[in-house]
Amino acid sequence: MQPLRLSGRAHPTAEETLHHAEMLAVPDLDASQGERMTAVVCPSCPGVLAVVATVGNKPSFRCRIGHMIGANQLLEMKEVRLEDHLWAAVTACEEFAALLRDLQAFPERQRALLEQALEIRALIERAEPIQWPATTDEASRSAVDGPEKT
Numbered sequence: 001m002q003p004l005r006l007s008g009r010a011h012p013t014a015e016e017t018l019h020h021a022e023m024l025a026v027p028d029l030d031a032s033q034g035e036r037m038t039a040v041v042c043p044s045c046p047g048v049l050a051v052v053a054t055v056g057n058k059p060s061f062r063c064r065i066g067h068m069i070g071a072n073q074l075l076e077m078k079e080v081r082l083e084d085h086l087w088a089a090v091t092a093c094e095e096f097a098a099l100l101r102d103l104q105a106f107p108e109r110q111r112a113l114l115e116q117a118l119e120i121r122a123l124i125e126r127a128e129p130i131q132w133p134a135t136t137d138e139a140s141r142s143a144v145d146g147p148e149k150t
């Protein structure tokens, strides 16, 4: 399958994307030796997260800005962010299709965009949100506290 090149920019091939999916997001959960950087971006800002502590068997994270996030909170926030990105894609497709319709240009592209928007909507509707077991450790679900005060 050829990678999408709508903008003319190079995009990773499917094989390269699979390689990225196999990369470790959190290479080292052991915070006992000090903070451990991750390959995960804070869901509240562009800062990279570090593992800073372990609560029970779950890590806690802090970004460069200072947002403190428990593991469960991070998963929940990442899931919401993913859905937001998918809705942004739906909006972009539908808006572009409406623009093409109103300008009476490229009707085949307009139809394709509307089909893509429907496919993404179907992805969103099929997604099963994370369901935490009843015994979830509330301590690791702490809310994002904002930057640490020193």
Ligand SMILES: [Zn+2]
Residues within 6 Å of the ligand: 042, 043, 044, 045, 046, 047, 063, 064, 065, 066, 067
């Ligand atoms: Zn942050």
